[in-house]
Amino acid sequence: MSVIKANNIHKTYTETAVPVHALNGVTLSVEEGEFTAIVGPSGCGKTTLLNILGGLDTPTEGTVEVANTDITGMNDNQLINFRLQNIGFVFQAYNLIPVLTNKENVEFIMLLQKWPRQEREQRAMELLAQMGIADKANQRPSELSGGQQQRVAVARALASKPKFILADEPTANLDSKSTANLLDMMAQLNKEEQATFVFSTHDQRVIDKARRVITLEDGKIVADITR
Amino acid sequence: MLVKIAWKNVWRSRSRSLVVIGSIIVGVWALLFGSGFMNGFLVSYMANIINHDISNIQIHNPKFKQDFDVRYFIANGKAKAAAVRQWPGVRGATTRTIVSGMISSPKKAAGVQIRGVDLKNEALVTRLDSMVAEGTYFTGIKRNPIIIGSRMAENLGVKLRSKVVLTFNDGHGNITAGAFRIVGIVESSSVAISETYAFVRQQDLTKLVALGDIVHEIAILTQPQTDEAAIITRYRQTYNHDLVESWRELAPELAVMNEMYGNMLYVLMGIILTALVFGIVNTMLMAVLERFRELGMLMAVGMNKARVYLMIMIETVFLGVAGAPIGLLAGWLTIYYFRMHGVDLSNYSEGLEAFGYSALLYPYLDNQVYFIVTLGVVVTALVSALYPAWKAIKLKPVEALHKL
Numbered sequence: 119m120s121v122i123k124a125n126n127i128h129k130t131y132t133e134t135a136v137p138v139h140a141l142n143g144v145t146l147s148v149e150e151g152e153f154t155a156i157v158g159p160s161g162c163g164k165t166t167l168l169n170i171l172g173g174l175d176t177p178t179e180g181t182v183e184v185a186n187t188d189i190t191g192m193n194d195n196q197l198i199n200f201r202l203q204n205i206g207f208v209f210q211a212y213n214l215i216p217v218l219t220n221k222e223n224v225e226f227i228m229l230l231q232k233w234p235r236q237e238r239e240q241r242a243m244e245l246l247a248q249m250g251i252a253d254k255a256n257q258r259p260s261e262l263s264g265g266q267q268q269r270v271a272v273a274r275a276l277a278s279k280p281k282f283i284l285a286d287e288p289t290a291n292l293d294s295k296s297t298a299n300l301l302d303m304m305a306q307l308n309k310e311e312q313a314t315f316v317f318s319t320h321d322q323r324v325i326d327k328a329r330r331v332i333t334l335e336d337g338k339i340v341a342d343i344t345r
Numbered sequence: 346m347l348v349k350i351a352w353k354n355v356w357r358s359r360s361r362s363l364v365v366i367g368s369i370i371v372g373v374w375a376l377l378f379g380s381g382f383m384n385g386f387l388v389s390y391m392a393n394i395i396n397h398d399i400s401n402i403q404i405h406n407p408k409f410k411q412d413f414d415v416r417y418f419i420a421n422g423k424a425k426a427a428a429v430r431q432w433p434g435v436r437g438a439t440t441r442t443i444v445s446g447m448i449s450s451p452k453k454a455a456g457v458q459i460r461g462v463d464l465k466n467e468a469l470v471t472r473l474d475s476m477v478a479e480g481t482y483f484t485g486i487k488r489n490p491i492i493i494g495s496r497m498a499e500n501l502g503v504k505l506r507s508k509v510v511l512t513f514n515d516g517h518g519n520i521t522a523g524a525f526r527i528v529g530i531v532e533s534s535s536v537a538i539s540e541t542y543a544f545v546r547q548q549d550l551t552k553l554v555a556l557g558d559i560v561h562e563i564a565i566l567t568q569p570q571t572d573e574a575a576i577i578t579r580y581r582q583t584y585n586h587d588l589v590e591s592w593r594e595l596a597p598e599l600a601v602m603n604e605m606y607g608n609m610l611y612v613l614m615g616i617i618l619t620a621l622v623f624g625i626v627n628t629m630l631m632a633v634l635e636r637f638r639e640l641g642m643l644m645a646v647g648m649n650k651a652r653v654y655l656m657i658m659i660e661t662v663f664l665g666v667a668g669a670p671i672g673l674l675a676g677w678l679t680i681y682y683f684r685m686h687g688v689d690l691s692n693y694s695e696g697l698e699a700f701g702y703s704a705l706l707y708p709y710l711d712n713q714v715y716f717i718v719t720l721g722v723v724v725t726a727l728v729s730a731l732y733p734a735w736k737a738i739k740l741k742p743v744e745a746l747h748k749l
């Protein structure tokens with residue numbers, strides 16, 4: 119079953135002096151359980167595409183369906199709610215709430231979804247353990263390394279079992295060892311929890327771990343390979 | 346959780362928040378102390394006039410006050426006063442025989458209100474005995490003793506034991522005169538007492554008036570915290586022909602001052618709280634702008650606008666209200682201390698006493714003022730929260746996250 123269906127997406131930024139055509143007719147679908155990388159040179163439109171797929175931005179033209187729901191016409195608050203219920207996010211940085219502990223950060227989405235406290239805490243601890251940072255549960259994010267912080271972010275994105283997880287360059291700020299580590303864990307969760315991941319990167323070692331690689335160039339898909 | 350995040354966010358910029366909280370403490374304290382001070386002035390001024398001059402309630406013949414004609418006395422005045430004295434809530438009731446006339450010394454003459462007083466009850470109601478600064482309270486001189494105010498003594502150029510002559514119309518329209526000897530001189534911040542009244546024994550005056558044992562005025566002092574209206578109603582129901590007035594009607598300027606003080610409190614509160622609004626808004630705007638990316642992330646992962654708005658509101662209210670209890674306590678303690686010890690204004694009181702103020706000021710606040718101030722601070726915090734919270738929900742997550 120497709121969790122994402124994007125149909126002929128165009129995105130033009132007009133606030134600039136010269137209009138920028140960031141996406142020029144992107145059509146793609148993502149199936150449940152995929153582990154997909156979106157790659158391409160800087161400025162090719164990866165971030166723009168992920169933002170549109172995740173309902174953070176609206177396309178100038180074209181439609182996006184997530185879990186068979188068209189999200190293109192939704193207003194801000196509908197989109198926020200839709201994201202909360204269906205999509206997990208991992209950003210390059212500034213993922214965590216600094217005043218909360220790591221465990222509370224993982225619980226945060228479940229909390230917004232009003233999970234009962236016990237289930238919430240149990241799930242959070244389970245994921246932190248899977249990510250190998252159970253011992254850091256009661257520390258603050260600032261006490262962790264960059265790689266560990268991204269693992270907390272992945273745990274949070276995954277905790278409420280969203281339809282899929284979008285990650286825009288999740289390893290861009292990490293050294294190579296942390297990068298490999300994070301990718302291994304994502305791959306493991308992909309298998310064990312059947313979590314669907316779509317992430318962008320231009321790191322070759324990350325690309326190597328992906329099972330499907332979509333290559334963008336000048337806002338168009340130029341290659342789509344499943345291994 | 347929202348509350349927890351908001352509370353912790355307050356302490357992210359510790360020193361910045363402390364500056365705001367500190368200014369709220371000082372603001373609340375200044376507000377309480379300022380109004381306590383003003384109120385102290387007012388209360389002591391009113392207490393002075395009520396306790397030493399006009400009393401809480403006065404009773405007259407309805408026609409008496411038109412031209413102070415001696416013939417308009419209160420029927421059975423003494424018996425009525427004796428009855429009122431027994432009523433609950435009444436601390437004292439005294440009768441006066443009042444005549445307008447002239448007082449003259451060998452050097453000068455002046456207009457005077459001659460008050461024939463019931464020595465024992467007058468002392469209970471107005472503490473006239475305690476105001477005697479020179480001489481005695483009607484002892485030591487057997488025939489026709491008189492007490493006058495210090496200003497009047499100065500004007501007439503008389504001293505203790507000097508002789509003065511009182512001239513007035515008696516109850517039959519004939520001019521009559523009596524010689525009196527000064528037994529005491531009273532000192533008071535009240536202009537009436539020190540300049541226009543002369544006190545004599547009731548029986549000395551009624552003898553000259555020649556209408557029998559008549560009284561023109563009953564003055565009633567109530568117990569503290571007593572409802573005057575209840576006593577007034579009871580009097581009207583018991584004796585229906587007399588004019589009964591409370592201090593509010595007797596001295597309308599006091600009632601006006603009372604009201605003005607209430608307005609002053611709000612003006613002062615308005616000024617101080619407005620200044621605080623700017624401080625709070627400024628701080629919270631900084632906090633929101635600083636956290637733009639974090640707020641963008643929160644909205645991206647699914648925190649809706651209502652929740653973001655609420656979170657900023659709660660944070661602002663925490664910031665605004667955190668200092669209030671300390672400010673309230675500091676204000677209360679300051680007022681309590683000075684209430685016990687008084688603020689000595691004698692260095693400045695030369696001018697003040699002329700207006701009826703006393704030199705020792707006792708700041709005082711109703712409990713309800715503490716409540717109003719607390720409410721004011723909460724409202725201030727809520728109002729201050731509106732703009733920063735609005736600013737927070739206006740941001741677009743993509744743009745906020747983009748600003749790396």
Ligand SMILES: Nc1ncnc2c1ncn2[C@@H]1O[C@H](COP(=O)(O)OP(=O)(O)OP(=O)(O)O)[C@@H](O)[C@H]1O
Nearest residue numbers: 131133134138140159160161162163164165166167
């Ligand atoms: N808010 C914006 N306003 C105007 N132009 C934009 C905006 N965001 C992106 N662009 C432009 O759109 C194009 C695609 O940008 P995008 O950020 O999607 O690229 P990317 O593939 O994510 O690049 P990178 O690898 O550097 O992150 C670029 O030319 C960029 O300059």
Ligand SMILES: [Mg+2]
Nearest residue numbers: 164165166286
């Ligand atoms: Mg990008």
